[in-house]
Amino acid sequence: MRVFFKLALKAVGASMAGLEEQVTPAAEALSVDELVRDVTLAMQEGDSARAAEIVKDLRTRDLADVIELLTPENRIALIQALGAAFDFEVLSEIDETVRDQLSEALPNELLAKAVTELDTDDAAYLIENLEDEDREEILSQLPRNERAILERQLEFPDYSAGRLMQSDFVAVAPYWTVQQVIEHARETDDLPDTFSEIFVVDPAFRVLGSVDLSRVIRSKREVLVSEIMETDIHLVKATDEQGEVARQFERYDLMAAPVVDQNNKLVGVITVDDVVEVIQDEADEDMLALGGVGDESIGASVASTARSRIPWLIVNLGTAVLGSLVIQQFDATIEQMVALAVLMPVVASIGGNAGTQTMTVTVRALATSKLGAANAPRIITREALVALINGVVLSTIIAGIVFLWFGSGMLGGVIAAAMVVNLFAAGLAGILIPLALDRLKLDPAPASGVFVSMITDVVGFFAFLGLASLILL
Amino acid sequence: MRVFFKLALKAVGASMAGLEEQVTPAAEALSVDELVRDVTLAMQEGDSARAAEIVKDLRTRDLADVIELLTPENRIALIQALGAAFDFEVLSEIDETVRDQLSEALPNELLAKAVTELDTDDAAYLIENLEDEDREEILSQLPRNERAILERQLEFPDYSAGRLMQSDFVAVAPYWTVQQVIEHARETDDLPDTFSEIFVVDPAFRVLGSVDLSRVIRSKREVLVSEIMETDIHLVKATDEQGEVARQFERYDLMAAPVVDQNNKLVGVITVDDVVEVIQDEADEDMLALGGVGDESIGASVASTARSRIPWLIVNLGTAVLGSLVIQQFDATIEQMVALAVLMPVVASIGGNAGTQTMTVTVRALATSKLGAANAPRIITREALVALINGVVLSTIIAGIVFLWFGSGMLGGVIAAAMVVNLFAAGLAGILIPLALDRLKLDPAPASGVFVSMITDVVGFFAFLGLASLILL
Numbered sequence: 001m002r003v004f005f006k007l008a009l010k011a012v013g014a015s016m017a018g019l020e021e022q023v024t025p026a027a028e029a030l031s032v033d034e035l036v037r038d039v040t041l042a043m044q045e046g047d048s049a050r051a052a053e054i055v056k057d058l059r060t061r062d063l064a065d066v067i068e069l070l071t072p073e074n075r076i077a078l079i080q081a082l083g084a085a086f087d088f089e090v091l092s093e094i095d096e097t098v099r100d101q102l103s104e105a106l107p108n109e110l111l112a113k114a115v116t117e118l119d120t121d122d123a124a125y126l127i128e129n130l131e132d133e134d135r136e137e138i139l140s141q142l143p144r145n146e147r148a149i150l151e152r153q154l155e156f157p158d159y160s161a162g163r164l165m166q167s168d169f170v171a172v173a174p175y176w177t178v179q180q181v182i183e184h185a186r187e188t189d190d191l192p193d194t195f196s197e198i199f200v201v202d203p204a205f206r207v208l209g210s211v212d213l214s215r216v217i218r219s220k221r222e223v224l225v226s227e228i229m230e231t232d233i234h235l236v237k238a239t240d241e242q243g244e245v246a247r248q249f250e251r252y253d254l255m256a257a258p259v260v261d262q263n264n265k266l267v268g269v270i271t272v273d274d275v276v277e278v279i280q281d282e283a284d285e286d287m288l289a290l291g292g293v294g295d296e297s298i299g300a301s302v303a304s305t306a307r308s309r310i311p312w313l314i315v316n317l318g319t320a321v322l323g324s325l326v327i328q329q330f331d332a333t334i335e336q337m338v339a340l341a342v343l344m345p346v347v348a349s350i351g352g353n354a355g356t357q358t359m360t361v362t363v364r365a366l367a368t369s370k371l372g373a374a375n376a377p378r379i380i381t382r383e384a385l386v387a388l389i390n391g392v393v394l395s396t397i398i399a400g401i402v403f404l405w406f407g408s409g410m411l412g413g414v415i416a417a418a419m420v421v422n423l424f425a426a427g428l429a430g431i432l433i434p435l436a437l438d439r440l441k442l443d444p445a446p447a448s449g450v451f452v453s454m455i456t457d458v459v460g461f462f463a464f465l466g467l468a469s470l471i472l473l
Numbered sequence: 474m475r476v477f478f479k480l481a482l483k484a485v486g487a488s489m490a491g492l493e494e495q496v497t498p499a500a501e502a503l504s505v506d507e508l509v510r511d512v513t514l515a516m517q518e519g520d521s522a523r524a525a526e527i528v529k530d531l532r533t534r535d536l537a538d539v540i541e542l543l544t545p546e547n548r549i550a551l552i553q554a555l556g557a558a559f560d561f562e563v564l565s566e567i568d569e570t571v572r573d574q575l576s577e578a579l580p581n582e583l584l585a586k587a588v589t590e591l592d593t594d595d596a597a598y599l600i601e602n603l604e605d606e607d608r609e610e611i612l613s614q615l616p617r618n619e620r621a622i623l624e625r626q627l628e629f630p631d632y633s634a635g636r637l638m639q640s641d642f643v644a645v646a647p648y649w650t651v652q653q654v655i656e657h658a659r660e661t662d663d664l665p666d667t668f669s670e671i672f673v674v675d676p677a678f679r680v681l682g683s684v685d686l687s688r689v690i691r692s693k694r695e696v697l698v699s700e701i702m703e704t705d706i707h708l709v710k711a712t713d714e715q716g717e718v719a720r721q722f723e724r725y726d727l728m729a730a731p732v733v734d735q736n737n738k739l740v741g742v743i744t745v746d747d748v749v750e751v752i753q754d755e756a757d758e759d760m761l762a763l764g765g766v767g768d769e770s771i772g773a774s775v776a777s778t779a780r781s782r783i784p785w786l787i788v789n790l791g792t793a794v795l796g797s798l799v800i801q802q803f804d805a806t807i808e809q810m811v812a813l814a815v816l817m818p819v820v821a822s823i824g825g826n827a828g829t830q831t832m833t834v835t836v837r838a839l840a841t842s843k844l845g846a847a848n849a850p851r852i853i854t855r856e857a858l859v860a861l862i863n864g865v866v867l868s869t870i871i872a873g874i875v876f877l878w879f880g881s882g883m884l885g886g887v888i889a890a891a892m893v894v895n896l897f898a899a900g901l902a903g904i905l906i907p908l909a910l911d912r913l914k915l916d917p918a919p920a921s922g923v924f925v926s927m928i929t930d931v932v933g934f935f936a937f938l939g940l941a942s943l944i945l946l
Contacts (some may be wrong), residue, residue, distance in 0.1 A: 036847035061724045069847040095843065185690045194685045196669035196728070212667045213686045217658045250753065251534045253746050255669070272745050273726050279749060280723065283756030284837060291763065291833025292826055298838045298848075302855050306862040309830050313867055316826045320819040321874060327818070331811045338804045341814035345800070345821065345930070346793040353765055353789045357782050360764025364757060365771045370568065374509035374542040375771075382775050389779040394786055401794060457818070 032062065036069045043074045048081035056085050064093035067102075068299065076105045088114040092122030097299040100129045108134055112141040115150070120167045121274070124153045152267075161245050162238035164278065165259040165268030168192040171201045174208055174226035178219045181211075197256040197269070200229045205265045207258045209233060235260050238267055245270060246278040247369070286367055289445035290360060292316075315450050323348065323457035330465035333473060339406050340468050343415055347464045350394060351422035351456035358383050358430025359448050366438050367445070380431050387427025391420040414471055418464035425459040426452070505535065509542045516547045521554035529558050537566035540575075541772065549578045561587040565595030570772040573602050581607055585614035588623070593640045594747070597626045625740075634718050635711035637751065638732040638741030641665040644674045647681055647699035651692045654684075670729040670742070673702045678738045680708060680731045708733050711740055718743060719751040720842070759840055762918035763833060765789075788923050796821065796930035803938035806946060812879050813941050816888055820937045823867060824895035824929035831856050831903025832921050839911050840918070853904050860900025864893040887944055891937035898932040899925070 030038070035054060042051035055063055055078065067075050067090060075098070079086050091099060091114055103111060103126055111130075115123040115138060127135050127150075139147050149167045156162025170191055172181050181198065185191065198216065200209040209229030219228050236245050236257045248254065249272055259268040285295055292312040296305060327334070327344070334341050362379075365371035371379060395416035403412040433451045434444035503511070508527060515524035528536055528551065540548050540563060548571070552559050564572060564587055576584060576599055584603075588596040588611060600608050600623075612620050622640045629635025643664055645654050654671065658664065671689065673682040682702030692701050709718050709730045721727065722745055732741040758768055765785040769778060800807070800817070807814050835852075838844035844852060868889035876885040906924045907917035 032842075033846040036845075040847075059725060061726070065842065068843070069845060071851075182690055185687070186693065191687075191691070193687075194728075195687045196685075212669075213690060214658070214664075214666075214668045217655055217686060217690065218664070220659065250749055252532060253534075255667075255746060272749065273728060276723055276745065276749060276752060279752055280756070280841070283753070283760070284841070287756070287760045287763065287837055288833055290760065291829050293830045293833055296834060298834065298843045298852060302858045302862070305855065306859045306866075309827075309859065310863050310866055312830070313823060313826055313863060314870065317819070317823055317867060317870060320822040323818055323822070324815045327815045331815060334814050335808065335811050338808050338814075341807050341811075341817075342797045342800045342804060344814075345796055345818055345934075346790070348818065349793040349796070349926075349930070350786060350790055353786055354782075356764050357766045357785070360761055360766055361769060361771065364760055368753070368757070369505075369538065370541065370771045372509075372542060373506040374513075378544075379771060382778065385775045386779045386782065389775070390783050390786060393779075393783055394790060397787065397790060453822075457822070461818075 032065045032069065035062075035066050039066060039070065039078060040074060043077055048077055051078055052081040052083075052085065056082065060087055060089045061093050063087060064090045068095050068098050072101055072105075075102060079106065088117045089122075091126050092118055095297055095299050096125075097297040099126065101299075103127065103130055108137050109141070112138045116142060116146065120149055120153050121164055123150055124163060128154060128158075156238055159242045160238060161236045161240040161242060161259050161270060162268070164242050164245065164274050165236075165238070165270045166192060166274075167268045169258070169266070169269040170195055170198045171205065171266060172198055172211075172225055174200050174202075174224070174229065176225045177221065178216055178223045178225070178228075179221040181216055181225060182221075192269075195256075195269075196271075198225075199258050199266060199269070200225055201266055204263075207233065207235060207260065207264075207266050210256075210258065212255075233258065235264075236270060237262075242278045243282045246275045246282060249275045250279065251369075282367075286363065286445045289443070290363060290449065292446070292449060294446075312446075312450070316453070319450060319454035319457060322454060323461055326458050326461040327465065330461075330469055333465060333469040336473055337468070339408075339411060340465060343402065343411075344461055344464050346398065347415060347418050347422055348457050348460035350419065351426040351460045352453050354387065354390065354423050355426035355430040355452040355456045356449070358387070358427050359434055359452050362431045362434040363444050363448060366434060371435075376435060380428075380435075383427045383431045384424065387424045388420070391423030394423065395419040410472055411468075414467045415464060418460065418467055421463040422456060422460040426456045429455040505538045505542065508535075508539050512539065512543065512551060513547060516550060521550055524551055525554040525556075525558065529555065533560055533562045534566050536560060537563045541568050541571050545574055545578075548575060552579065561590045562595075564599050565591055568770055568772050569598075570770040572599065574772075576600065576603055581610050582614070585611045589615060589619065593622055593626050594637055596623055597636060601627060601631075629711055632715045633711060634709045634713040634715060634732050634743060635741070637715050637718065637747050638709075638711070638743045639665060639747075640741050642731075642739070642742040643668055643671045644678065644739060645671055645684075645698055647673050647675075647697070647702065649698045650694065651689055651696045651698070651701075652694040654689055654698060655694075665742075668729075668742075669744075671698075672731050672739060672742070673698055674739055677736075680706065680733060680737075680739050682706060683729075683731065685728075706731065708737075709743060710735075715751045716755045719748045719755060722748045723752065724842075755840075759836065759918045762916070763836060763922065765919070765922060767919075785919075785923070789926070792923060792927040792930060795927060796934055799931050799934040800938065803934075803942055806938055806942040809946055810941070812881075812884060813938060816875065816884075817934055817937050819871065820888060820891050820895055821930050821933035823892065824899040824933045825926050827860065827863065827896050828899035828903040828925040828929045829922070831860070831900050832907055832925050835904045835907040836917050836921060839907060844908075849908060853901075853908075856900045856904045857897065860897045861893070864896035867896065868892040883945055884941075887940045888937060891933065891940055894936040895929060895933040899929045902928040 038054050039051045042054065055066055067078065070078065091102065111126065114126060118126065127138055153162060168191065172184065196213050198211045198213065199207055200211065201207055209231040210233050211225060211229045215228050234248055234252060234254060234257050236259045238259050238261050254272065256269055256271045258266050259270055261267045288296060294308045296308055362371065398419055399412035399416040402415050403409055429452045434448045437444040437447055511527050512524045515527065528539055540551065543551065564575065584599065587599060591599065600611055626635060641664065645657065669686050671684045671686065672680055673684065674680055682704040683706050684698060684702045688701050707721055707725060707727060707730045709732045711732050711734050727745065729742055729744045731739050732743055734740045761769060767781045769781055835844065871892055872885035872889040875888050876882055902925045907921045910917040910920055
């Protein structure tokens with residue numbers, strides 16, 4: 001995958017006279033790496049005004065990238081140099097570790113200003129990890145209404161829909177006409193910046209339906225909202241887990257979904273662009289978990305990274321020692337024929353690789369609902385057959401290599417047989433272990449690898465050394 | 474991650490009288506697994522009418538799931554039993570392998586009907602893999618205009634923006650008033666079903682800007698489009714790679730982007746909901762690649778699965794044999810002290826795990842643009858330090874275990890030293906190899922694992938056996 005690192009500067013607002021000009025092409029600007037280099041250089045020379053000048057016309061996401069890649073001290077210096085020109089939206093785009101660093105380092109007045117300008121969900125992210133005292137001080141500087149909304153948002157659990165939603169939405173009554181809806185939109189000030197769906201509610205703010213904005217615009221003025229509203233809508237509960245919400249959006253191709261509280265009262269809206277980030281995060285989590293890493297940010301410190309990775313390594317140390325115990329049972333055999341020691345890691349290693357292949361496919365299929373009780377037997381059979389076929393292919397190759405290397409057809413036969421056995425075990429472990437964990441309501445992504453490699457090590461060493469001691473000695 | 478398997482039946486269209494009723498909650502319906510079981514049972518009893526009855530009120534995505542989980546024969550039988558009640562949208566939701574199976578098995582007349590009803594991008598997916606003869610027959614049954622659009626779409630390369638885009642869009646002139654836009658929307662029939670953005674074009678259909686629908690609705694009737702249009706827009710070229718487009722949507726929080734051809738003429742629009750699937754697919758691809766699997770569908774046959782997985786296993790066989798060659802250099806040492814054979818896989822295995830951790834984080838950071846030339850030195854230093862810290866921790870543990878097990882402090886010291894060396898090598902390999910591959914414009918996800926495990930095997934065996942032969946014998 002190629003990294004997308006070229007950016008576009010904001011096109012200057014085109015006047016009527018300039019309409020013929022094409023929109024600024026994305027490829028002409030400096031890359032993020034070049035910008036970071038220039039900013040760092042300016043900072044080193046103590047010229048923070050020049051540093052601010054370099055980044056001041058960047059798009060939000062690009063400035064966020066630049067800030068992420070700077071050193072912690074330069075991040076603060078750059079934001080302070082930007083002063084009023086700093087785009088607070090950057091704080092909602094930035095990596096969590098960096099955001100927490102910034103919200104601790106920046107003065108509370110600046111944060112209070114940021115909170116006022118940001119959407120409620122982003123404002124909540126900004127202050128959620130602050131110390132109580134700082135958070136209180138910032139909240140106290142907000143208008144009463146905004147403060148109440150933000151406090152409510154912070155009451156929802158982490159990673160809940162309530163944290164993800166926008167508190168601003170457009171709600172209308174079913175007996176309104178299209179004309180009334182348009183007038184309401186024209187005259188009301190505290191509507192969201194952009195919206196594509198309007199919700200229809202009863203007096204208790206329970207959701208009756210939704211109307212897509214394009215439907216509104218295409219309907220005649222006198223048509224009633226109740227006539228054009230869609231009633232087949234997905235309600236999201238504010239306490240629903242964000243990953244679950246994302247899967248619903250994906251499943252049903254939703255553009256927006258109303259969020260309701262425990263009384264079924266409409267409290268916010270989640271739009272598909274909020275969900276994109278959740279999908280990416282969930283995929284990240286799964287991928288890292290499969291690689292034996294917890295939820296780790298690239299910006300995390302040495303100490304926290306080392307701490308988060310060591311548990312999995314210790315568990316693996318345990319399973320590796322288990323493999324050693326198996327080998328020890330055959331130490332007399334190995335003493336008689338040291339070629340066994342030379343070859344045994346091959347059997348275990350290929351088994352581990354084949355098991356990882358099956359496990360990866362299985363974990364991903366479970367996460368994306370492609371694997372369920374209905375097709376599990378068919379997929380298990382397929383994996384077993386694939387394991388046997390590949391076992392035979394690889395056995396033939398290794399038998400040939402061993403015959404040429406050690407000049408022993410018997411040794412070649414033994415390693416081939418052990419390889420078939422271990423690949424079959426690997427295939428079954430690779431699918432059955434994640435399925436079993438999922439059935440036990442455990443997340444298969446982080447835990448499967450340990451068990452799969454344990455089985456391929458133990459079976460690999462046992463099959464190879466056991467067969468060797470039976471046949472060769 | 475929990476699998477989302479409970480579904481909602483379509484809520485029946487609420488009449489005005491029924492407005493007080495709440496929308497059907499999602500939890501009451503049958504699960505996909507239960508539906509598949511019931512349908513399979515009905516099919517076994519030859520009662521395909523009952524099977525059709527069971528699924529006829531399902532949402533598109535849920536019916537797609539049921540069809541995916543059925544056996545190939547039952548899939549065809551169910552679709553034929555549904556007849557006119559079959560929702561063709563299912564074909565655009567379904568897994569690619571299953572879609573190809575269906576489009577080969579279903580009669581061409583049915584496919585032609587499906588193509589007419591589907592959006593152009595989905596219609597293109599449906600017939601792209603058919604044999605030329607069948608595709609021609611289906612295309613010949615389409616109205617001329619639709620046929621031309623579909624043929625143009627099929628001319629764009631696979632995985633290009635042109636294949637992902639919708640050919641229907643709303644385009645207006647900059648000198649139109651809001652009133653004219655609304656009237657145009659009310660009176661034109663061939664607009665997309667829903668849209669949230671309107672594109673402003675010149676007479677040659679070059680994009681001048683875009684207007685969010687909520688902006689239209691909130692503006693006074695006499696306001697000109699040119700006054701409210703956004704000119705800072707992201708143009709997507711029809712030949713752009715879909716993954717690249719998805720990263721732009723994510724980066725800049727886009728809701729929709731205009732797609733232009735080589736003459737900068739507007740030819741379509743991509744909306745964020747199209748992109749959600751691409752993001753998911755890209756994450757899938759990366760995850761499978763890290764697990765040593767190509768782009769593999771859970772529905773693929775035994776033969777194609779075995780074939781797609783074997784190359785990686787053969788490459789790994791090669792690196793494992795390389796490890797064996799290292800061990801062989803020390804066969805005299807092992808003969809003298811068989812405990813070395815018992816313990817050596819531990820050193821290699823933990824190194825492999827630690828290398829995989831670093832590699833996974835690195836590959837993911839590269840894919841999501843969190844790692845670039847600007848912060849690479851800092852991250853490399855961090856990984857080296859993490860590797861040293863965890864190396865020392867794990868070495869202490871294994872030294873203790875070995876001392877208790879074999880009663881030799883020297884052997885414990887040797888394995889501890891080898892472990893520190895190998896974890897350091899693993900940490901560096903885990904970050905430097907993906908970075909190098911990325912610099913060479915190669916995809917780091919599939920290739921990194923082989924090199925990392927090669928290094929941890931070779932270094933692990935060499936450090937442990939080499940130190941042992943120097944110190945212990």
